[in-house]
Amino acid sequence: MIARYTRPEMGAVWSEQRKLETWLQVELAVVEALAEQGVVPEDDAATIRDRATFTVDAVKERERVTDHDVAAFVDIVAESVGDAGRWVHHGLTSSDVLDTALALQLSQAGLILVAGARDYRDAVVRRAREHADTLCMGRTHGIHAEPTTFGVKLASFAFEAHRNVKRLDRAVEGVSVGALSGAVGTYASNGPEIEAAVLRRLGLGREEVSTQVVPRDRHAELLDAVALAGAGLERFATEIRHLQRTEVREVEEPFRVGAQKGSSAMPHKRNPIISERITGLARLLRGYAQAGLEDVALWHERDISHSSVERVSLPDATILLDYAQHLATRVVEGMTVHADRMRRNLDATHGAIYSQRALLALVEAGRSRDEAYRVVQQAAQRAWDEGVEFRGLLEQSAPEVHLDEVFDPRAFVRHAEAIVARLDRIL
Numbered sequence: 001m002i003a004r005y006t007r008p009e010m011g012a013v014w015s016e017q018r019k020l021e022t023w024l025q026v027e028l029a030v031v032e033a034l035a036e037q038g039v040v041p042e043d044d045a046a047t048i049r050d051r052a053t054f055t056v057d058a059v060k061e062r063e064r065v066t067d068h069d070v071a072a073f074v075d076i077v078a079e080s081v082g083d084a085g086r087w088v089h090h091g092l093t094s095s096d097v098l099d100t101a102l103a104l105q106l107s108q109a110g111l112i113l114v115a116g117a118r119d120y121r122d123a124v125v126r127r128a129r130e131h132a133d134t135l136c137m138g139r140t141h142g143i144h145a146e147p148t149t150f151g152v153k154l155a156s157f158a159f160e161a162h163r164n165v166k167r168l169d170r171a172v173e174g175v176s177v178g179a180l181s182g183a184v185g186t187y188a189s190n191g192p193e194i195e196a197a198v199l200r201r202l203g204l205g206r207e208e209v210s211t212q213v214v215p216r217d218r219h220a221e222l223l224d225a226v227a228l229a230g231a232g233l234e235r236f237a238t239e240i241r242h243l244q245r246t247e248v249r250e251v252e253e254p255f256r257v258g259a260q261k262g263s264s265a266m267p268h269k270r271n272p273i274i275s276e277r278i279t280g281l282a283r284l285l286r287g288y289a290q291a292g293l294e295d296v297a298l299w300h301e302r303d304i305s306h307s308s309v310e311r312v313s314l315p316d317a318t319i320l321l322d323y324a325q326h327l328a329t330r331v332v333e334g335m336t337v338h339a340d341r342m343r344r345n346l347d348a349t350h351g352a353i354y355s356q357r358a359l360l361a362l363v364e365a366g367r368s369r370d371e372a373y374r375v376v377q378q379a380a381q382r383a384w385d386e387g388v389e390f391r392g393l394l395e396q397s398a399p400e401v402h403l404d405e406v407f408d409p410r411a412f413v414r415h416a417e418a419i420v421a422r423l424d425r426i427l
Contacts, residue, residue, distance in 0.1 A: 001319040003329025005281070010279075010322040013108045014315035016056050022101040023073055025051060026202065030180065030191060031087055033197035034190070044084035051081040052088070070094040091189030093182055095302060099214045101179030101202050102314070106222065109318040111272045116325035117168050117229060121161035123332040124236075125427045126156035132420040135409060136250060136342035137353070142242075144349050146356065147412040150251075150337060157236045162426045164229040171225035174218045179210035184301040214304035216295045219314065223285075223292030226317045230285035233328045237275035244272045250342045254334030274327050281324045288317040346409060351390030352380040354407050358394055362399045372383060 001011075012018055027051060032106070035045035054076045063071035071094075078085030132151035180195040182188045199206050207214045216294070243251040255270045291313045295306040346353065355376050356409050361370035375397050385388035391407055404412070 003315075005323045007318050007326060008123065010109060010112050010319050010394050013105055014319065018277065019101070019105065020056060020073060022053055022099050023070070024077060024262040025104065026097050026178075026198070027074075027077065027088055027092075028052060028202045029196065029198045030090070030092060030169050030190070031166040032201065034087065034090060034111055035196045036197065037194065040087045040090065042151060044087055048083040052077050052268055053080045053086075055114050066281070066317065068094075069143050070139050081378035082206060089180070091194075092180065095213045095355045096180040096182070098307075099210075100180060100202065100204065101284060102310075102358060103178045103214070104202060106219075106314065106318075107176040107204070109314075110168065110176070110222075112322055113226070113229075113325070114165060114168050116322055116329070117165045120325050120329045120332065121165055122427060123157060123329050124161055125155055125423050127335075128152075128420055128423060131337060131339075132417050133413075134337065134339050134342065135346065135413060136339075137344060137345050142240070142417060144353050145352055147346060147409050148342050149413050149420075150339075150342065150414040152416050153239070155420050155423055156321075157232070157239075158246075158423055159426070160232045160235070164225070164232050164287045167225040168229060171222040172206045173205075177205040177207045177214060177218065180212050181207075181212070181338040183212055185211040189256045207351070209369050211300075213298065213306075215308055219310065220289075220292035220296050223289045223313065226321045227282075227289035230324060231320055233324050234282035234331055236280050236328060237272075237278040237331070239274045240275040240335065241279070244270075244275075248341075250338050250345065252336045252338070253331045255334075265334055266342065270412070278324050278327050285317055285324075309335075327355065349380075349390075350383040350387055352383045352408065354390060355380040356384065356410065357406045358390075358398065358401065361406050362398055366396075377382045386389070 001014075002390050003011075031040055031045050034040040043166070053071065058076045059069070059073050062075050066072045066075065074089045080090045081194050110223055128151045130151070132149060132152065134150040135147055136150045136153070138146050138148035138153075149310055171354075177193075178199050179185075180190060180198055181192075182190065195206065212359050219427075240251055240253055242248065244253065252270065255273050291309050295309050295313075300304060359369075359372050359376045362375060363369055367375070379393035379397055380390055383387055383393060392404070394401060394403060
């Protein structure tokens with residue numbers, strides 16, 4: 001992933017140095033387990049433990065000869081410990097190291113993702129509670145429907161964010177498994193007891209039947225969870241983009257006045273660039289989810305058609321979601337909410353938004369539903385089209401209705417506080 005979208009902590013998880021360190025962690029755990037079984041002499045195990053080292057440059061240089069990254073790594077590490085190096089990679093096949101080390105990296109990346117998902121969720125919960133009573137226009141199909149509150153809007157995003165926390169948590173647990181079962185998964189060289197001892201040391205679960213590789217449905221599930229989390233951020237970002245439009249201007253994402261520039265040509269511009277960036281990143285995440293599904297089907301006990309995909313998809317997807325979550329949290333915490341503009345926008349249709357309340361009032365006053373609907377529709381459409389106040393038109397066509405009760409915006413949101421209070425279940 002390009003540096004522009006890579007945050008340092010997550011970037012470090014996927015660095016070449018960290019990857020090879022994780023490979024070494026697996027190799028050393030195997031040596032220790034073999035030493036406990038009496039296969040590797042204790043003196044040799046101690047030598048390997050104390051001296052095993054590598055440099056990224058040395059491994060790359062050796063790979064030019066071997067054309068095999070794990071073999072190059074094993075050569076360099078074995079050379080670093082002298083004669084005892086013969087025990088490095090003893091009884092292992094490449095995927096034993098690669099998949100188990102990948103599980104460690106994904107576990108580390110997952111901790112960061114889940115923490116970021118919680119930060120975003122918690123920020124949305126706080127702002128939802130803050131605006132539980134902030135009256136605003138609710139829209140369907142992009143058109144004014146009935147009033148709601150901004151807190152209710154945000155509460156929906158908060159519950160979705162909570163679901164994404166749980167999805168990510170489950171998916172990370174699902175990929176935090178290793179396997180050291182040999183060339184076709186039969187433990188022909190090192191027995192299941194070695195695998196158990198190594199995974200216990202590394203803090204990973206065991207893949208019950210691994211052929212040579214850990215089945216890729218686990219990794220597909222993670223990429224699906226990442227894509228869903230990205231889609232949730234995109235839904236929020238899309239709402240902010242709509243609400244920041246000049247004609248609406250109910251919410252604005254953070255803007256550093258006096259420093260930030262919205263346009264190179266038009267000094268007046270304050271564009272929703274953060275929300276637009278989140279929207280774009282979510283598209284990439286969906287692509288990685290598709291790639292993860294394509295990786296599930298491998299030939300026989302193993303091929304490497306998944307390998308080239310995962311070298312890109314898993315680091316990039318986790319890096320991008322980490323970055324997008326950070327952006328979304330920044331928007332939530334720093335957005336400006338124009339409550340006064342929200343109230344003014346309620347009047348944009350000259351009262352036509354009260355049409356359902358007027359319809360119900362006419363029915364309750366004795367008119368048939370069809371007649372009531374036609375009376376209200378005619379008045380509401382005229383109010384909208386001609387700029388005539390809907391209430392005045394109803395006074396003429398429906399004198400039997402108590403208009404003060406019909407035209408009470410708070411009647412729409414009398415349950416808003418109770419809806420927002422449901423957030424207490426998650427935070």
